[in-house]
Amino acid sequence: MKHAxxxxxxxxxxxLAEIRKVEGLVEKSRGVFYRRSKAFLHFHEDPxxxxxxxxxxxxxxRFKCETPQERLALLRRVEVLAKx
Numbered sequence: 001m002k003h004a005x006x007x008x009x010x011x012x013x014x015x016l017a018e019i020r021k022v023e024g025l026v027e028k029s030r031g032v033f034y035r036r037s038k039a040f041l042h043f044h045e046d047p048x049x050x051x052x053x054x055x056x057x058x059x060x061x062r063f064k065c066e067t068p069q070e071r072l073a074l075l076r077r078v079e080v081l082a083k084x
Contacts, residue, residue, distance in 0.1 A: 004043035
């Protein structure tokens with residue numbers, strides 16, 4: 001699965017704008033967020049659609065982020081994990 005292209009990130013821009021508001025996250029490059037000194041969130045695309053990898057308690061968790069409901073679920077998970 002390849003990292004998200006500029007076109008994919010353009011599609012995700014409203015979501016990215018919301019993620020940028022989450023306290024404790026730093027966007028090192030477009031669509032790549034860090035928490036403290038560790039990679040925390042980045043995006044991928046493949047034939048099945050856009051996905052996000054979010055660092056959970058152990059390893060990265062994968063979230064599909066195609067629909068408004070999927071994007072909201074991702075945002076809520078990011079908010080919870082960013083506090084932790």
